[in-house]
Amino acid sequence: MWLFIIADTMTFAACLVAYGFVRNGSLDWPRPFHSITNVALMTFILLTSSLTCVRTALRAGRRQAAAFRWTMISAALGIVLLCCIFANGWRLSTRA
Numbered sequence: 001m002w003l004f005i006i007a008d009t010m011t012f013a014a015c016l017v018a019y020g021f022v023r024n025g026s027l028d029w030p031r032p033f034h035s036i037t038n039v040a041l042m043t044f045i046l047l048t049s050s051l052t053c054v055r056t057a058l059r060a061g062r063r064q065a066a067a068f069r070w071t072m073i074s075a076a077l078g079i080v081l082l083c084c085i086f087a088n089g090w091r092l093s094t095r096a
Helices: 002-025 036-061 065-093
Strands: none
Touching (some): 036 065
């Protein structure tokens, strides 16, 4: 199991490094997010939605129906908000 985790981590790291080299080597690579605030907001929403999904799974296992519904709705709203922010960023970056 540890060998798989290490191999998977190294593969992911190699892909990130290769992406960085290709992106920095290209002069006309699109820059979808112009400020760190937008990136920080998306990271916060992504982490919050992930935590909410974990809490939803725990509440489903404990058979807490009302709490499960609330956390499921809030996780879905967080994911929708994240997708809207991504779409807006790409819309702004592809504007001619």
